[in-house]
Amino acid sequence: MADSNPMTKSVQEIILTHEHTDFDALASLLAAALLFPDTIPLLPYQLNRNVREFLALYRNQFPFRHPKELPRGKVERVILVDTRAANLPKGIQDDTEFIVIDHHSLQETLPPGWQMWSDAVGANTTLLVEKLIERAAPLSAVQATLLALGIHEDTGSLTYAATTYRDVRALAWLMEPERGVNLAVLSQFLQHPLSAEQRALLQTLIDQSHFTDFEGHTVVIACAEAPHYTSELSTLAHRLRNFHECDALFMVVALSEMVQVVARSTTDAIDVGQVARALGGGGHPRAAAASLHDLTPQAIRAQILTLLQHYGLASVTVRQIMSVGRPQTLTPNQTIDEAAVLMRRYGHEGFPVLGKGADGSEQLLGVLTRREADRALNHDLGNALVHRFMQAGHVTVRPTDSVQHLRKLMIESGWGQIPVVDDAGQIIGIVTRTDLIKLWDETTLPNQRKAEINERLHRVLSPAQYALLQLVGEEVDRMAYAVYVVGGFVRDLLLDGKEEPIGAMDMDIVIEGDAIAFAEQMQARYGGRIVPHRRFGTAKWLLHDAQHPVRAQELLAHLHDGFTVHDLPANLDFVTARTEFYTEPTALPTVERGSIKLDLHRRDFTINTLALSLNPDRWGELLDFYGGVNDLNQGVIRVLHSLSFVDDPTRILRAVRYEQRFDFAIAPRTLELLRDAIELLDRVTAARIRHELDRILEEARPEKSLQRLAELGVLQQIQPELTVAPEVHEHFARLRASDTAPALDPVVKAALQEEPLPRLYWGALVLHLPAPTHVALIQRLGLRGETQRLMAGLAVLQENHAALTNGPLAPSRIVKILDRATPTAIALWLLLEVEPALTEILTRYLTEWRHVRPLLDGRALQALGIPRGPLYGEILAALRTARLDGAITTRAEEEVLAQQMAQRA
Numbered sequence: 001m002a003d004s005n006p007m008t009k010s011v012q013e014i015i016l017t018h019e020h021t022d023f024d025a026l027a028s029l030l031a032a033a034l035l036f037p038d039t040i041p042l043l044p045y046q047l048n049r050n051v052r053e054f055l056a057l058y059r060n061q062f063p064f065r066h067p068k069e070l071p072r073g074k075v076e077r078v079i080l081v082d083t084r085a086a087n088l089p090k091g092i093q094d095d096t097e098f099i100v101i102d103h104h105s106l107q108e109t110l111p112p113g114w115q116m117w118s119d120a121v122g123a124n125t126t127l128l129v130e131k132l133i134e135r136a137a138p139l140s141a142v143q144a145t146l147l148a149l150g151i152h153e154d155t156g157s158l159t160y161a162a163t164t165y166r167d168v169r170a171l172a173w174l175m176e177p178e179r180g181v182n183l184a185v186l187s188q189f190l191q192h193p194l195s196a197e198q199r200a201l202l203q204t205l206i207d208q209s210h211f212t213d214f215e216g217h218t219v220v221i222a223c224a225e226a227p228h229y230t231s232e233l234s235t236l237a238h239r240l241r242n243f244h245e246c247d248a249l250f251m252v253v254a255l256s257e258m259v260q261v262v263a264r265s266t267t268d269a270i271d272v273g274q275v276a277r278a279l280g281g282g283g284h285p286r287a288a289a290a291s292l293h294d295l296t297p298q299a300i301r302a303q304i305l306t307l308l309q310h311y312g313l314a315s316v317t318v319r320q321i322m323s324v325g326r327p328q329t330l331t332p333n334q335t336i337d338e339a340a341v342l343m344r345r346y347g348h349e350g351f352p353v354l355g356k357g358a359d360g361s362e363q364l365l366g367v368l369t370r371r372e373a374d375r376a377l378n379h380d381l382g383n384a385l386v387h388r389f390m391q392a393g394h395v396t397v398r399p400t401d402s403v404q405h406l407r408k409l410m411i412e413s414g415w416g417q418i419p420v421v422d423d424a425g426q427i428i429g430i431v432t433r434t435d436l437i438k439l440w441d442e443t444t445l446p447n448q449r450k451a452e453i454n455e456r457l458h459r460v461l462s463p464a465q466y467a468l469l470q471l472v473g474e475e476v477d478r479m480a481y482a483v484y485v486v487g488g489f490v491r492d493l494l495l496d497g498k499e500e501p502i503g504a505m506d507m508d509i510v511i512e513g514d515a516i517a518f519a520e521q522m523q524a525r526y527g528g529r530i531v532p533h534r535r536f537g538t539a540k541w542l543l544h545d546a547q548h549p550v551r552a553q554e555l556l557a558h559l560h561d562g563f564t565v566h567d568l569p570a571n572l573d574f575v576t577a578r579t580e581f582y583t584e585p586t587a588l589p590t591v592e593r594g595s596i597k598l599d600l601h602r603r604d605f606t607i608n609t610l611a612l613s614l615n616p617d618r619w620g621e622l623l624d625f626y627g628g629v630n631d632l633n634q635g636v637i638r639v640l641h642s643l644s645f646v647d648d649p650t651r652i653l654r655a656v657r658y659e660q661r662f663d664f665a666i667a668p669r670t671l672e673l674l675r676d677a678i679e680l681l682d683r684v685t686a687a688r689i690r691h692e693l694d695r696i697l698e699e700a701r702p703e704k705s706l707q708r709l710a711e712l713g714v715l716q717q718i719q720p721e722l723t724v725a726p727e728v729h730e731h732f733a734r735l736r737a738s739d740t741a742p743a744l745d746p747v748v749k750a751a752l753q754e755e756p757l758p759r760l761y762w763g764a765l766v767l768h769l770p771a772p773t774h775v776a777l778i779q780r781l782g783l784r785g786e787t788q789r790l791m792a793g794l795a796v797l798q799e800n801h802a803a804l805t806n807g808p809l810a811p812s813r814i815v816k817i818l819d820r821a822t823p824t825a826i827a828l829w830l831l832l833e834v835e836p837a838l839t840e841i842l843t844r845y846l847t848e849w850r851h852v853r854p855l856l857d858g859r860a861l862q863a864l865g866i867p868r869g870p871l872y873g874e875i876l877a878a879l880r881t882a883r884l885d886g887a888i889t890t891r892a893e894e895e896v897l898a899q900q901m902a903q904r905a
Contacts, residue, residue: 012076013039018083019046023189024123026051027150028081031128032101033063034137039079042067044087050189054149061142082124084110085566103127122163125150129170141180148174148181152190194239201226202236205251206243212305219270220246221304223297227256237262248272250304252297259297261290261304274311274617275304311617318406318431319399320621322420323597324482324512327430329354330368332387336376339386343370346598349434350417352427353390364427366390367415396421397431406431429595435625450620453612456493457620464567467559472509472572473614474558475522481513484596484611484623491607494632495662508575510611512596515539515574527551537576544570578602597625604651605658606631606638631667638667645677649684652677652714653692660704678717686782689718693781697758703732706765719780721773724765731764731832738831747847751827755790763790763828771795793825797838805837811849812881818845854879855891856898864895866902875901 015032017025021044033041043064047055055064067089075091080100098114103124110116119127125147132139139147151171155163158171175181194202205222212219222240233253241249241264248270251262261279263272273288279300281290292300330339330351339351350369357363368390376382376389395413397406397420409418410433420429457466469485476483489507511518519530519539529548531540543550543565552565577599600609606628613621622629631638637659645651652674659666666674681689696705703724709715710724738744738752752760762783766774774791777783783791800817803809818826826842829835856879858872866875875898882888888897 013079014070014075014077014089015039015041015079015081016083016086016088017044017081018086019044021047021051022153023048023051023054023146023149024125024151024154025082026054027123027125027147028101028128029064030062030143030146031125031132032079032081034139034143035128035131035135036079039077040065040070042070042089054146054189058142058146061140062146081128085564101127119166120164122158122167123151123154123170125154126164126167126170129174130166133170133173139174139179141182144174144179145182145185148186149189152186157190194236195231197229198231198236201229201253202239205236205240205253209240209244210301211244211246212308218244218246219248219250219308220244221250221252221301223252223254223301225254225297227254229253229255233260233262237264241266250275250301252300252304254297257293259292259295259300261292261300263288263290270308271311273619275307277616278307278311279303317399317403318397318401318420321403321435322399322429322431323435323595323625324429326427327352327419327595329427330386330390331355332365332385332390334386335382336373336384336386336389337382339368340373340377340382343373349432352417352419352430353386354427355387364394364396364419366392367395367417369416391415395419396425396427398422399428403436407436410436449622453493453622454620460493462567464559464563465569467563468568468572469614470616470619471555471558472522473616473619475525476511476513476518477615477617479513479518479521481511481518482596482618483512483614484510485614486510486596486600486611487603487608490610490612490622491628491632493612494610494629507573509572509614510575510577510596510599512577515576519574526555537578539574541572541574542570543568543572596623600625601640604639604644604648604654606636606640607658609640635662635664636667637664637670639670639673642673645673646680649677649680650688650692652681653689653696653709656708656712656714657692657696657699657705660701660708661699675712678712678714681714681717686780690781690783694758697761701732702758702761703729719773719777721769722766722777723769725768727768727832728765731767732761734831735760735764741831744831745843745847748827748830748843751823751846752831755786755824759787759790760824760828762787763794763825764832766791767794767828767832771798789822790825790828793821794829796821797825797829801835801838804841805835811844811884814841814845815849815852815880815884818842819850823850849884852880852884854883854894856894860895861898864899864902866898871902871905 013036015029015036017029025044026047029041029043033039041062041064043055043066045067055062067087070089070091073091074093075089075096077097077099078088078092080086080098080102082102084100084102098111099117100110100114101117101124103118103121103126117127121127129147129151148171151167151174152158155167158168173179201224204224204226208224209220209222212221220240233251237249237251240251248265249263250272253260253262261276261281263276265272273282276282276288276290279290279292281288328342328346328351330342330353332353332355342351343349350367352364353366353368354362355365365387368386372389372391376384381389391414393413393415395409395415395418397409397418399420399422406418410416416433418431419427420431422428457469461469473483485507487508515537516530516532516534516539519532519541522528522541523530527548527550529542529545531542533539542548550565550568555568556563556565577596596611600611600623603609606626608628609624609626610628611623613619613623626640627638637655639645639651639655655666655670655674658664696702696709699705706715706728707724715722715724734741735752735757738749741749766777769777774795778788778791796817797804804814804817823846826846830839830842830846833839854876856876858868858876861872861875862868866872878901879888879894879897882894882897888894
């Protein structure tokens, strides 16, 4: 009789999920086990409390096993659900297959060979339930109830922003009567009943709740003494906030050894995280906590009221619109010519003028505007000194000043650029009329979208990545620097839903200060290794370097319970905020340290000039100095200034790449500037153009960009014969589908898989071009060796097309020709059906003829008494030819032929 105990079988496949398992992860374990019935679903070591209590009642209804119950043996396949990392048991080997089923957007590159099954839904369980629906899988009532718990918990019972119609549809299917979901069990484990101890404290908190109105929002501060209380407080905070229906709640409970503050908020106007940090705790704008000693709840309540006034949503201040960092300045004895050069270089409308005061200290003497400089130049007074034409005076503002105060100063002084000073009177930034004008559109205010952006960050980053960015912000704050995430990450974050998932930690972290010094501080505090590039003021902090490991205990203690080093990204890149200018067209820029505003101004297009603040007091603030948000909303690619393409003509190729990737349109003026600058591509190095073309070939549908570049005449400018043939679109599509093409010979598939897809695109692009053009293109772009070999192989096929098709050739003649081509070039020719008449010949070469070799080798020839020398090569070639043409078939026949050739030599 067969053994009926599944645990005595050889282990083939297992299912794993993350530690601190919630219902979505547990339900995913079950659903995966139903879809893959030969697998063993293993429970993690750490389960959430409600999950633990659920399993205490119903575990015998499920196929879950503890890791210790896993028998020894090789694990052939691991299925990871609701995670990309788990505690792996013994038995994992190098050839173990991994499949990831995870609804979170892909944040990192998976190891080679791993398979990914993902989609943007609210609950991971939904992905698996959809497959159960397709299979009409039968479910017990207990199974259906667990699956429903998974969807309910991770979508907030269909109320969270990430919820999709697919979650609703999957839950509706589970709720159909024949599946028997138990609503009482759902309610029990989604809303835990309170213990007697919790109910008593909740009533006390209700009775001792104090209400206050804060800028139109209702805030409740509830205080209680509970020295013998032992249960968790977070559940009570949720119940108390719902009971009062308030906008923010601060629950202050005196326990036996401390006073615990638990805070919750439903509005951006009240950032409870800032209040908690001021009390010595921490958290997020919507949820935070703090532990205090030697204070009464009433004293803490008074502190909270004071902190609310300080950290609440105030009117717009100078800090929110200023450019941070010391601005470019002039001295009174510089010439107007020198000032004009700086104005053109940095694009500023004016500069503060600094000089020495009576006590020898640096003082603000006035401001020189572009208008005054131009007036002096029009009168041929370029050699005149700055102090003759500047607007004299000492006009400054502080970061905390209101915008109303700023407007008043500008009107009274006539200054359009006013320095911003700190409490010591040192200049820390500048604010201009342009900054004021941007306030007309309140959506561009840095703090107007903080809650929305914070929610998006939570959605696209893993908890460990999110916490790591928060730590960066806190550590930068210690050095009195400002820190921002800028560029493509922010752009894609705001395009969330319109584009593929964001590569979360592929981001530029720009620091207004010394990025290398900051990286060195992080290394000193938490370990790891840094790789500085002092010329550019950048540093890479490596977190997974085996020779320089991070000090996990110190680092993880600042993040969150439950994280491991493996949850962290491989590295973070820190960049010093800088500005750059071009001394001549197409030359590489000269780089200087600058502010975040200058750093963003050096970028290519407005949609890439967005920045998010990471400093704790400004977390999630969006900086949009150049209209990037509006252009994102309008679907427009726009340069920042009229010389953008002249400064860097490679931006021409990037403009088209972004236009086609996002299905945007290049703005009319930008398109005009682009066309005017196309000829400048002739002055750009081969490596820079090749890099941009390689980036295009890495896009999801690169043929769209290539076609657009051909329409604009860009490809022809790069190489006159370079065009996009009509069949290129079809050829590129075939290449993308080659892995799954059922009719394609496996040998052809294997040959294609030896090369990355972008390189195969190069082959398909030049396939219709004559061989001399291949050579010219290789020289113009300095194409790499692998690409050159592929193109050379295609040229061989083109040059010998007539010989291969005009008449029957002996196999040896065919092999002599095709040995000069690469297997990938031949496979590409077959895939794209360039010449159907060659299909049989090329297929036989790949599958049969190229592998034909004589049985004899050099040692065998030596054993036959044939002297060593060049004759060996001639004999072996002749033996291969004879075998290919069927003239010989046995080893004895090879020996005879070899001896005959030796005698004739």
